[in-house]
Amino acid sequence: MGRRARRSKGQAPRPFRRAREIPKPSRQGSAFWPTVAAIEARRHLRVPIRRHEPQKMARRILFTSQKGGVGKSTLARAAAVALAARGRKVLLADFDEAQQTVMRWNAQRRARGLEPALDAAVFSKKKKLRGLDGDYDDIVIDTRGHQDEATLELAAASDAVFLPASFSSDDLFPTLRVVASLRETGVAPEGVAIVFCRTGGSKRQEEQARSVLEMNRITALSQALPQKDGFVTAYATGRTGAEAPNRYLRAAAKAVDDAMLEFIDTVAAAKNGGKKKAAKG
Numbered sequence: 001m002g003r004r005a006r007r008s009k010g011q012a013p014r015p016f017r018r019a020r021e022i023p024k025p026s027r028q029g030s031a032f033w034p035t036v037a038a039i040e041a042r043r044h045l046r047v048p049i050r051r052h053e054p055q056k057m058a059r060r061i062l063f064t065s066q067k068g069g070v071g072k073s074t075l076a077r078a079a080a081v082a083l084a085a086r087g088r089k090v091l092l093a094d095f096d097e098a099q100q101t102v103m104r105w106n107a108q109r110r111a112r113g114l115e116p117a118l119d120a121a122v123f124s125k126k127k128k129l130r131g132l133d134g135d136y137d138d139i140v141i142d143t144r145g146h147q148d149e150a151t152l153e154l155a156a157a158s159d160a161v162f163l164p165a166s167f168s169s170d171d172l173f174p175t176l177r178v179v180a181s182l183r184e185t186g187v188a189p190e191g192v193a194i195v196f197c198r199t200g201g202s203k204r205q206e207e208q209a210r211s212v213l214e215m216n217r218i219t220a221l222s223q224a225l226p227q228k229d230g231f232v233t234a235y236a237t238g239r240t241g242a243e244a245p246n247r248y249l250r251a252a253a254k255a256v257d258d259a260m261l262e263f264i265d266t267v268a269a270a271k272n273g274g275k276k277k278a279a280k281g
């Protein structure tokens with residue numbers, strides 16, 4: 001039975017002891033004593049012992065598209081490696097259970113001992129990510145080529161949402177539809193960006209694609225990842241484009257990685273600024 005329960009009804013509560021009355025931690029005995037004294041001190045001062053520190057939230061970065069084969073998995077693993085190379089603790093979350101492209105690629109990466117090594121795992125439900133926030137700075141999410149409710153839900157809980165697409169109108173028009181459904185779901189438009197991937201070399205096609213997005217007020221990253229055979233070889237050995245042997249390919253891929261990371265940092269900073277303002281006001 002606790003002290004409170006034992007106190008009879010009519011009895012006045014004992015006044016709190018002042019801080020100076022609190023016995024100093026004993027220097028005698030084992031190192032165990034100061035801890036006990038500190039707990040006693042907190043009890044008398046009625047300072048709550050905080051049992052649950054507010055949990056930090058990992059940044060969530062999602063790759064989605066209505067189509068398969070546009071570069072979701074490729075860009076997700078490139079972003080994950082680029083973030084990890086900056087010293088961030090990264091989880092690559094594979095929500096494409098059927099394909100598990102990033103899982104297979106990561107197995108190759110681990111088998112070769114490539115650095116930075118990444119944690120990767122398959123997931124089927126958004127809620128399973130919840131317990132992992134304390135363990136990671138960034139969770140990079142690869143999804144299936146299908147806009148289902150689960151993907152939209154994941155997107156709504158993400159800081160940055162990337163949609164890979166080529167310059168072709170066959171890729172772009174479904175992408176416009178995906179952006180519209182993301183907006184309807186409540187995904188902040190400023191957190192959404194198109195990443196051009198698997199592109200050809202036509203400047204005119206690039207200009208056309210960019211102007212379609214501009215007309216629709218959709219952000220596109222300034223850098224594009226060209227379709228190159230050299231990348232295919234790099235990917236097969238657990239590498240990203242920025243780790244390809246050819247230096248021109250490396251530079252092109254690194255430019256895209258840098259653009260993705262800059263976008264992530266910008267949206268995350270804006271989100272945190274907004275949260276701080278909301279807390280103040």
Ligand SMILES: Nc1ncnc2c1ncn2[C@@H]1O[C@H](COP(=O)(O)OP(=O)(O)O)[C@@H](O)[C@H]1O
Pocket residue numbers: 065067068069070071072073074075101145197198199225226227228229231232235
């Ligand atoms: N820039 C590129 N150059 C060459 N091949 C690429 C490039 N980007 C992706 N690929 C290849 O294209 C295919 C589809 O890419 P992937 O990332 O798996 O698309 P998604 O995840 O959207 O289905 C894969 O075989 C991948 O290796």
Ligand SMILES: [Mg+2]
Pocket residue numbers: 072073074096099101142143
């Ligand atoms: Mg994929």
